[in-house]
Amino acid sequence: MSFIKTTVKLLGVCAVSVLVVLMLRNWMATKQYVFSKEDVAKLAKQYAGQDHEQAFSKVVVELRKRYPGHILPDEDLQWVFVNAGGWMGSMCLLHASLTEYLLLFGTAVDTGGHSGRYWAEISDTIISGTFRQWKEGTTKSEMYYPGDTIVHEVGEATSVQWSAGTWMVEYGRGFIPSTLGFALADTLFSTQDFVTMFYTVRVYVKALVLEAGTLLTEAGVV
Numbered sequence: 001m002s003f004i005k006t007t008v009k010l011l012g013v014c015a016v017s018v019l020v021v022l023m024l025r026n027w028m029a030t031k032q033y034v035f036s037k038e039d040v041a042k043l044a045k046q047y048a049g050q051d052h053e054q055a056f057s058k059v060v061v062e063l064r065k066r067y068p069g070h071i072l073p074d075e076d077l078q079w080v081f082v083n084a085g086g087w088m089g090s091m092c093l094l095h096a097s098l099t100e101y102l103l104l105f106g107t108a109v110d111t112g113g114h115s116g117r118y119w120a121e122i123s124d125t126i127i128s129g130t131f132r133q134w135k136e137g138t139t140k141s142e143m144y145y146p147g148d149t150i151v152h153e154v155g156e157a158t159s160v161q162w163s164a165g166t167w168m169v170e171y172g173r174g175f176i177p178s179t180l181g182f183a184l185a186d187t188l189f190s191t192q193d194f195v196t197m198f199y200t201v202r203v204y205v206k207a208l209v210l211e212a213g214t215l216l217t218e219a220g221v222v
Contacts, residue, residue, distance in 0.1 A: 003009035005187060011045070017068065025214060032110065032115050033097050033100055033173060034067060034070050034095070034097075034100060035067070035095075035097065035100060035102060035171060035173075037121070037123040037149075037151070037171050037173070039066075040102065040105050040123070040125070040169060040171040041101070041123060041125045041149040041169075042173075043059060043062055043066075043169075044125035044127065044149075044168070044169035045125055045147050045149070046171065047059060048125070048126065048127055048128075048146040048147035049127075049128070049146045049147065049158075050121060050127070050128075051128075051196065052106065052127045052128045052165075052167035054114075055127045055128075055167075056092075056127070056155060056167070056169075058095065059104075059108075059112060059169060060077075060160070063094065063102070067095075069213075069214035069217065069218075070095050070210075070211065070212070070214060071094050071095055071102075072093065072094055072095065072203075072206065072207055072210060073145050074187050076206050076207075076210075077092055077093075077094070078202065078203060079091070080089035080092070080093075080196060080199045080200055080203065081193070081202075082105075082183060083114075083186035083190065083191050083193070083196075084116060084117055084182055084183050084184075084185065084186050085113040085115060085182065085186070086112070086113025086186070087107075087111040087112050087114075087160065087161075087162070088107065088109075088111050089107040089111060089162065090105070090106060090107065090108075091103045091104065091105045091170075092104040092105075092154060093112035093203045093204065093207055094177065094206035095207060095211070096099045096177065096208060096211070098175070098176055098177065098178065098208075099135070099173060099174065099175065099176060100133050100171075100172065100173050101170075101171070101172045101176055101207075102169075102170070102171050102172075103170050104165070104167070104168075104169060104170070105168055105169075105170045106127075106128075106129070106162070106165075106166050106167030106168060107162045107164065107165075107166055107167075108165065109164050110161075110162070110163055110164050111161070111162055112132075112159070112160055112161030112162065113159070113160065114157070114159065114160070114181075115133075115152060115156075115157055115158040115159070115160045116157070116179070116182040117155060117156065117157040117182075118152070118154065118155075118172075118174065118178060118182070119154060119174050119175045119178040119179075120154060120172050120173060120174025120175060120176060120178065120179055121152065121153055121154050121172065121173050121174055122152040122170060122171070122172040123149055123150065123151045123152070123170070123171050123172075124149065124150050124152075124153070124168045124169070124170045125147075125148070125149045125168055125169050125170075126144055126145060126146050126147065126148050126149075126150075126166065126167075126168045126190075127155045127167045127168055127169065128146055128165055128166065129145060129146070129162065129163050129164070129165045129166025129167060130143055130145055130161075130162070130166060131143070131144045131148075131150060131160070131162055131166055131168070132144070132160070132161040132163075133150060133158050133159070133160055133161075133162070134158060134160075134161075135156075135158050136156070136158060137159050139141045141159070143162075145156055154174060180204075183200070184197060184200065186202075
């Protein structure tokens with residue numbers, strides 16, 4: 001009898017999980033997004049090949065003009081280390097919600113490792129440096145240069161490698177909380193740099209609060 005009860009409970013949990021996944025997929029497929037990967041890539045490409053710090057400043061200014069209320073203010077912009085998949089980089093989060101994020105990313109040293117496998121599509125447009133990608137199921141890698149945009153599809157896994165001085169603009173769309181496990185795993189179980197983890201969580205929460213406030217304002221609630 002206990003076996004039957006356990007089986008029924010497991011089936012119930014599976015059914016609820018499948019229902020939740022289907023609801024999330026339907027929501028993400030039908031909701032209206034703030035950004036498009038094409039617009040972000042086109043904007044970033046305008047400044048490809050320039051000094052990355054100057055390029056990033058111009059990108060942020062232009063994004064604030066195009067998407068008022070959706071980009072974090074200067075006082076909340078912070079470069080935060082990212083350790084994931086064996087590589088180490090740095091990010092500056094500009095926007096985040098449950099289904100989108102926009103950030104500046106790069107590394108000052110040579111680094112590489114596993115890309116991660118996400119329930120999200122991620123696109124990167126290179127401002128400076130080089131990026132090498134080795135896709136799952138292939139025996140050759142591809143090299144990308146300033147102005148190129150690399151799209152990491154939902155569920156895809158690759159080997160990634162950045163040369164020192166590679167900086168890019170990154171846009172992700174999908175169920176963003178699903179990416180946090182990979183993004184924080186090395187910090188939690190390897191480096192144990194809990195200060196960096198705090199910075200990461202704090203800026204993500206700030207971005208969520210900003211987005212919620214903007215949505216309420218646009219809806220006329222506040």
